[in-house]
Amino acid sequence: MKKKAVTFKNILVIEDNNAILDVITLILQSESYKVTGLSKSADMMMHIDLNKPDLLILDIMLPDGDGRNLLKQLRTNQPTEKLPVLMISAKYTAQNIQHGEYKPNGFLPKPFDIDELLDRIEGILAGKTY
Template identity: 55%
Template sequence: MAKKNILVVEDNHAILDVITLILESEAFTVDGLSKGADLINHVQNFSPDVIIMDIMLPDIDGRVLLKDLKSTPSTKHIPVLMISARYNATNYTLDGLSADDFMAKPFNIDELMDKIYVLLKK
């Protein structure tokens, strides 16, 4: 299997570092962003196979970014796993649009990896 790219959009640097370390240990190529500015251009340059994105970012609501991703023809196919400490699986949607999967923080590493592998099969 070819090496897969995963983009992590997370403003908490400790969480971003942990997720990056875990994914790199599983042989993924990982890129991280700490805010949502210019996400669409970044996605088009990095070509992620999966995006892990926090809802609460310092500059924009991750759900707005999700809406942008899913309404852009060149990025709408990319599976997105939303993560949040504030929201849960029943109240994280915006305008009826939901991500491909959701995980509450703090999360279990095994659960994170299971979700990523499922999303990669889509």
């Protein structure tokens, strides 16, 4: 795992698998990101409104919602329409996600390599799309 410069960027992770959520959180914190993890989407909008994350990592399959519908909600809401979103999924592919009307800034299939996750995050924060 490569060390990045201190960033203090605020990242919200919504992932229902607690083991995956814990690993992502620990890795991002070790890279100097400020991380909040949620296992359900119910509090997503409230958290975004209060904490203004710089990036959202969003699992597609959640127990209380579909990540694609949540992305649509973000993209059609004035304060969150430009929030960078990296979607992750074990079931879907980039082609499934990129054909929708509302597109994330990036997609990463599970399981993923930690360095690839960090590269995608850094790239999306720099304005790239994957």
